[in-house]
Amino acid sequence: MSSTEEKAQPSAAPRRRLSRADRQRQLLDVAWRLVREEGSEALTLARLADQAGVTKPIVYDHFITRSGLLAALYKDFDVRQMAVINAAIEASEPELESRAQVIASSFVECVLLQGREIPGVSAALSGSPELERIKRECEGKFLDKCRVVLEPFAGTNGVGQAGLRAMLGAAEALSNAAATGEISADEAKQELFASIVAMVGRTVDTSPS
Structure with missing residues (x-):
């Protein structure tokens, strides 16, 4: 492929950053799935971060503790x-x-x-x-x-x-x-x-x- 053709290729669209409310909705949905599939004992903030594809600080920022997640x-x-x-x-x-x-x-x-x-x-x-x-x-x-x-x-x-x-x-x-x-x-x-x-x-x- 020529350099001209390479330049003509559209660049990948940037990932849209979720709002805080949308991110929390996503995390809650993933948490419900984890509880459904593995039981509430398996639900930890680290496991939620891994399954949601986000960093641990993001999950901790939303729920602070496991108790906070369960309450949510x-x-x-x-x-x-x-x-x-x-x-x-x-x-x-x-x-x-x-x-x-x-x-x-x-x-x-x-x-x-x-x-x-x-x-x-x-x-x-x-x-x-x-x-x-x-x-x-x-x-x-x-x-x-x-x-x-x-x-x-x-x-x-x-x-x-x-x-x-x-x-x-x-x-x-x-x-x-x-x-x-x-x-x-x-x-x-x-x-x-x-x-x-x-x-x-x-x-x-x-x-x-």
């Missing part, structure tokens, strides 16, 4: 879960059965989409007081949303925190059982739906006449 994953799941639930509620009928079905189906589907990743992340979160606080904050937002949605169908005392906590415990246990194949997704949704309706029904049954 949990928050990422929470944001997507709440978006799905909010959209489903907006499209549902203002009736107890419809709203209960939406909560049950959305919760189970979100966990199933993450496969075994979110149970692993949740388990890792429980080992640190700081991470446990973050988990509680995310749970609190979900419970507050459920209270607002279900309260119109409850008795005069409203939906109690104990009932909501019991509902959340059932939601997590049933969703995780469906994710591992112990029960079907439909069974998880139906049982959770029944639990939600029963929980709200008890507030009506015990309300003053």
Whole structure:
């Protein structure tokens, strides 16, 4: 090839530098894949950097510690879960059965989409007081949303925190059982739906006449 032809060849396009938000999205996506394929125990900042094709300082700049990475994953799941639930509620009928079905189906589907990743992340979160606080904050937002949605169908005392906590415990246990194949997704949704309706029904049954 002549020098003239060489000069005519287009130069390689420069690599586009990702924005901070786009880079974090990329790192989170890679982290979810690592947890899915190898489990949360295998997730370290160094391993994430290697799999994402970036230097370690970039990963440390975004998450600082492994605990920070796990917290970011949990928050990422929470944001997507709440978006799905909010959209489903907006499209549902203002009736107890419809709203209960939406909560049950959305919760189970979100966990199933993450496969075994979110149970692993949740388990890792429980080992640190700081991470446990973050988990509680995310749970609190979900419970507050459920209270607002279900309260119109409850008795005069409203939906109690104990009932909501019991509902959340059932939601997590049933969703995780469906994710591992112990029960079907439909069974998880139906049982959770029944639990939600029963929980709200008890507030009506015990309300003053």
